[in-house]
Each structure stands twice: as C-alpha cells, then as structure tokens.
Amino acid sequence: MDKLHLMTVYVAVAEEEGFAAAARRLGMSPPAVTRAVAMLEAGLKVKLLNRSTRYVRVTEAGQRYLDDSRRIIAEVEAADEATAGINAEPRGHLTVTAPVMFGKMFVMPGIIDYLQRYPGMDVSAVFLDRIVNLLEEGVDVGVRIGELPDSSMKALRVGYIRRVLCASPAYLEKNTCPLTPQQLPGHSIISAGSMAPLVEWRFAKDEQPVAVKVKPRLTVSNNDAAIEACLAGLGISRLLSYQVETHFDSGQLVRLLPEFEPAPLPVHVVHRESRYASIKVRSFVDLVAHHLRDHLKIN
Structure with a gap:
C-alpha cells in the first residue's frame, strides 16, 4: 500500500x-x-x-x-x-464563523495574524451563538464546540473546554457552598440560554452520570449577562471554562464542584472542502489551529 x-x-x-x-x-x-x-x-x-x-x-x-x-x-x-x-500565496475571500465570545477571544487573533501575513486575502467573520450550516450559508471555515455529528465536512480537533459551575466569593460568604450537585436546588441559580422554567444540569462522578433539575432565579439570553450576575453576587451559574477563566484567576469567581464536572467538550475547526482543501482554506485552518492549541488546555 x-x-x-x-x-x-x-x-x-x-x-x-x-x-x-x-x-x-x-x-x-x-x-x-x-x-x-x-x-x-x-x-x-x-x-x-x-x-x-x-x-x-x-x-x-x-x-x-x-x-x-x-x-x-x-x-x-x-x-x-x-x-x-x-499560486502559493493565498488570495481571495474567506468567510469564518465561531461562537460570539469564543470568536472574540480566540479566533479574532488568528484572523488578524492571517490577514497580516497574506495581504491578498480578506475575511468575513460571522460570530453567532448558533450552529451555522457551512454549505447552506456559504461559510468556508467554522469553529465548533462539542461533539460533532457525522458529516462530510473535514474536522480538525484543536483542544477541549469544560462546563464549569461558578459563584462569587460574596455569594458564598452569605450561602453555604454546595458540596454535591444535589444541593444546587437550594441555591439562587442563574441560567444562560435556556428559557425553560426548570433546567437540567448534567454532571458525572467516577464516570457515572448525575442529573439535577434546578429552577433559575434569573434566566438570561447570553453568557455575558450571566457572568455579570455572578460577579454581582446574585448566585451560581454554569458556563464554559474559557468564558470565566480570567475571573477564576483574579479571584472574582470561585469554581464549584470540579470533581463533578462532566467530560470536557472537544473544539474542532471544520470546513466544507472535499478531500484536499484549497490553499486559502488550508493556510487559514493551519494558522488558526496553531493559535487555538496554544490556548485550549484542560484545566
């Protein structure tokens, strides 16, 4: 062979x-x-x-x-x-998509680097908190968080992130720190995304799944608002690790129940090319994958 x-x-x-x-x-x-x-x-x-x-x-x-x-x-x-x-020098136009906060924090530096390296290229960055259909919406490259469904798209795994619970020190001073997921229903819960009256949060312990239903005191449509509410001491929220990592490092937020966190979520760079990517797609995927691998580590 x-x-x-x-x-x-x-x-x-x-x-x-x-x-x-x-x-x-x-x-x-x-x-x-x-x-x-x-x-x-x-x-x-x-x-x-x-x-x-x-x-x-x-x-x-x-x-x-x-x-x-x-x-x-x-x-x-x-x-x-x-x-x-x-031509070995990439030229033309590229459309790239990623989740809003993730795109701002991690994908934009790669896009800027790419444009500085290749003056013959221009890029449209579409940052949306929904799954974009690359083929139907004319997008060349996407960054996806979570397991990928079976697809004809090519995908390159670049790292992992975790789903984490967090609260401010001020909230924890006034309330008993939860020791297990089962204690969460007694707390003030901040939910991002889902507008349901009850939200199910899934955890794992010794590889065994644990599910807990909580009733949010505050439900918001985006992660930024949930983070602000946490920082203000309103309650406990569940977010993605990259969204609150700087707040953990500064001590503004505290990570809760890390031993119950489910398996980390993979992050992929995907594109809709067939077997061999065009040079503009391949050069961008290689560069942004390098940027992402430098930042996406399991913590």
Whole structure:
C-alpha cells in the first residue's frame, strides 16, 4: 500500500484520537483504517499508538512520526499545487464563523495574524451563538464546540473546554457552598440560554452520570449577562471554562464542584472542502489551529 496513503491515515487517527472518527474524516471504513495503521507499524517495527477501549494516543515515537508525516504530506501537496500552476500565496475571500465570545477571544487573533501575513486575502467573520450550516450559508471555515455529528465536512480537533459551575466569593460568604450537585436546588441559580422554567444540569462522578433539575432565579439570553450576575453576587451559574477563566484567576469567581464536572467538550475547526482543501482554506485552518492549541488546555 502507498506509504503516503498510510501516513495520511495515521495522521487522521492521531489527530482525531480514534479510528472511527478518522474513518469518517477520510471516507473509509474503520477496518480499513485499522489495517492501514497496523501495516504502517509493522513496516516501521515501531508502536505508534497506544490503544484502549476509551482512547487512542500517540506514543513518543508516534509523535515524532506524526510531525514528520504532517510535514511530508504538506510538502507533497505543495508540490502538486506548484506543478498545477496554483499560486502559493493565498488570495481571495474567506468567510469564518465561531461562537460570539469564543470568536472574540480566540479566533479574532488568528484572523488578524492571517490577514497580516497574506495581504491578498480578506475575511468575513460571522460570530453567532448558533450552529451555522457551512454549505447552506456559504461559510468556508467554522469553529465548533462539542461533539460533532457525522458529516462530510473535514474536522480538525484543536483542544477541549469544560462546563464549569461558578459563584462569587460574596455569594458564598452569605450561602453555604454546595458540596454535591444535589444541593444546587437550594441555591439562587442563574441560567444562560435556556428559557425553560426548570433546567437540567448534567454532571458525572467516577464516570457515572448525575442529573439535577434546578429552577433559575434569573434566566438570561447570553453568557455575558450571566457572568455579570455572578460577579454581582446574585448566585451560581454554569458556563464554559474559557468564558470565566480570567475571573477564576483574579479571584472574582470561585469554581464549584470540579470533581463533578462532566467530560470536557472537544473544539474542532471544520470546513466544507472535499478531500484536499484549497490553499486559502488550508493556510487559514493551519494558522488558526496553531493559535487555538496554544490556548485550549484542560484545566
């Protein structure tokens, strides 16, 4: 089997951290992906991946081979483009979407860097707190938080974020700090997004799911408002870790029940190109992925 193909399959498995996800990304069957990686390891006589029923992770040797494989694949694609007469400098227009606060905090720095590097490009940034259909709405690249449904889109995982509970020190001075999720219904709850009279918050303990229904005292339509209410000492809210990380660091907010937090949410950069992305899309995805990986760590 072609070595470049095996490298491509291996890169997909390593980046997706799973064989099934890599198979979806490549349009292959999971058994074919498994055989390709096994063939690569057998030929190299080196173990590239540690496998378990819960995860797939690269070994130390696998990480080195992953870096080299990415470089080789990029060089081959660049050579193909050059031979086809495609200008190596990205030119044209790109439309990018992301959630509002996430886009402002993490995607905009990447967009600015991209525009400064490539003067022949211009970008439309569409920051919305809803899922944008890339194909129907003419968007080239999107940043998605959460598990992705099966899709023909290409996706690159760039990190993780957590769902966290928080409250201000002032609120906790006046109220007993909850020790379990079951104690939350006795507290003043601030809910962001859902307008339902009762909201179900899901947690986990020792990998066992825990669900608690709470009645919000305040319901707001956006996360900024929920954060302001928390800072003012009104109650407890549930937000995403990146939205309140600076407030945790400054001591303005306190993280509650970290031992009950559910599994972290993956963050992906997705695009609607077919097997090989255009140079303007690929160059943007590579750059913004680098920016995001520098910031998205599990805390």
